[in-house]
Amino acid sequence: MSDGLEDVVAADTVLSEVDGQAGRLIIRGRSLDELAGRTTYEQVTHLLWDGFFDNLPADLAPALAAARVEVFAEVSALDTGLLDRTPIEGMRALTARLADGDDLKVALRLVAAPAVFTAAVVRAQAGEAPVKPDLALSHAADTLRMLRGKPATHAEVEALDTYLVTVSDHGLNASTFAARVIASTRAGLTSAVLGGISALKGPLHGGAPGPIIDMLDAIGQPENARAWIEEALDRGDRLMGFGHRVYRVRDPRADALKAAVRKLTEGSNAMPGRLAFAEAVENAALAILKERKPERSLQTNVEFYTALLLEALAYPPSAFTCVFATGRVSGWIAHAREQLAGGRLIRPQSRYVGPMPRRAA
Numbered sequence: 001m002s003d004g005l006e007d008v009v010a011a012d013t014v015l016s017e018v019d020g021q022a023g024r025l026i027i028r029g030r031s032l033d034e035l036a037g038r039t040t041y042e043q044v045t046h047l048l049w050d051g052f053f054d055n056l057p058a059d060l061a062p063a064l065a066a067a068r069v070e071v072f073a074e075v076s077a078l079d080t081g082l083l084d085r086t087p088i089e090g091m092r093a094l095t096a097r098l099a100d101g102d103d104l105k106v107a108l109r110l111v112a113a114p115a116v117f118t119a120a121v122v123r124a125q126a127g128e129a130p131v132k133p134d135l136a137l138s139h140a141a142d143t144l145r146m147l148r149g150k151p152a153t154h155a156e157v158e159a160l161d162t163y164l165v166t167v168s169d170h171g172l173n174a175s176t177f178a179a180r181v182i183a184s185t186r187a188g189l190t191s192a193v194l195g196g197i198s199a200l201k202g203p204l205h206g207g208a209p210g211p212i213i214d215m216l217d218a219i220g221q222p223e224n225a226r227a228w229i230e231e232a233l234d235r236g237d238r239l240m241g242f243g244h245r246v247y248r249v250r251d252p253r254a255d256a257l258k259a260a261v262r263k264l265t266e267g268s269n270a271m272p273g274r275l276a277f278a279e280a281v282e283n284a285a286l287a288i289l290k291e292r293k294p295e296r297s298l299q300t301n302v303e304f305y306t307a308l309l310l311e312a313l314a315y316p317p318s319a320f321t322c323v324f325a326t327g328r329v330s331g332w333i334a335h336a337r338e339q340l341a342g343g344r345l346i347r348p349q350s351r352y353v354g355p356m357p358r359r360a361a
């Protein structure tokens with residue numbers, strides 16, 4: 001047995017490969033460089049789902065827009081009880097209202113759900129009415145418009161598309177594994193996606209980027225970085241946005257997202273100096289992690305520049321994990337379909353290390 005199942009291969013997949021030594025991510029035969037910033041979220045969803053659904057339309061945009069309109073009906077179930085929860089708990093609760101099933105219609109509604117419900121929850125928490133989806137817009141454009149109540153710029157839509165594509169799939173990460181286990185019981189795609197959302201929200205997985213903003217805000221100035229980081233590590237804290245189970249070199253998604261932040265913020269008045277400050281904190285963190293853990297290569301992961309990008313797109317940090325789910329949902333569904341096609345129930349063994357019953361005297 002390997003602690004945390006490290007290095008255990010638990011599935012064959014045609015969907016994505018994470019090469020932790022080379023720092024390379026391949027999604028269905030394409031490198032991340034070929035996809036990020038060059039494809040829309042609808043296109044990467046098509047790439048992931050190709051061969052896993054009958055009658056998959058060549059252009060998913062109209063069907064996905066229609067699915068956004070369909071799931072919007074559930075927003076009326078957003079009550080004050082849910083508004084007291086974190087956005088991911090509110091979004092998950094609304095997603096749980098969707099019917100289970102395994103067909104394309106269910107799948108498209110599940111892709112629509114995090115975008116529509118996150119916008120509605122964030123707006124309701126700010127005392128604002130939900131904004132209906134727009135059939136004419138791309139998924140990224142409508143995701144931002146529903147959040148803000150006004151259209152996003154072309155550059156912002158492009159940046160969100162880059163993010164959603166970058167995080168759409170990533171091998172057998174914890175949330176994808178959870179989704180595959182659930183799919184293997186034939187519980188249905190909604191159940192698999194709810195399992196994926198639940199696994200994603202933990203701080204060791206998709207819950208890291210919100211606290212990264214807290215860390216940057218607490219550090220405040222580049223010259224405070226070393227002392228702040230040393231203190232955090234002395235307390236036994238982990239630095240959010242660093243380290244990875246598979247990557248022993250820099251996570252290629254970190255660079256894709258850093259480039260997207262640069263493109264979005266350069267030449268605009270948005271967050272002047274923020275990227276340079278984040279880079280200074282990143283460099284300090286990497287140097288200190290190297291000093292303290294020379295035996296384990298701890299590098300920047302996807303979450304560090306996710307935080308910067310979603311901040312530049314004016315998402316509240318409390319909703320960052322919801323945006324991650326908005327991108328990863330297509331990957332969870334593709335893995336669930338692949339698991340179902342393979343057909344076997346995932347049911348490993350555990351080794352009993354507890355006491356044995358006492359013999360009768």
Ligand code: ACO
Binds near residue numbers: 203205238293296301
């Ligand atoms: N900060 C400080 N120390 C760290 C960090 C970190 N970010 N990451 C790992 N370490 C330390 C561990 O404490 C451990 O030390 P020990 O041997 O003294 O116990 C050592 O490095 C090895 O780490 P592991 O626990 O083996 O790493 P693991 O593969 O289990 O964890 C993980 C990977 C969860 C991502 C970890 O690096 C971490 O907690 N990072 C911070 C949270 C984070 O950024 N999460 C997002 C990950 S990306 C994603 O899921 C989308």
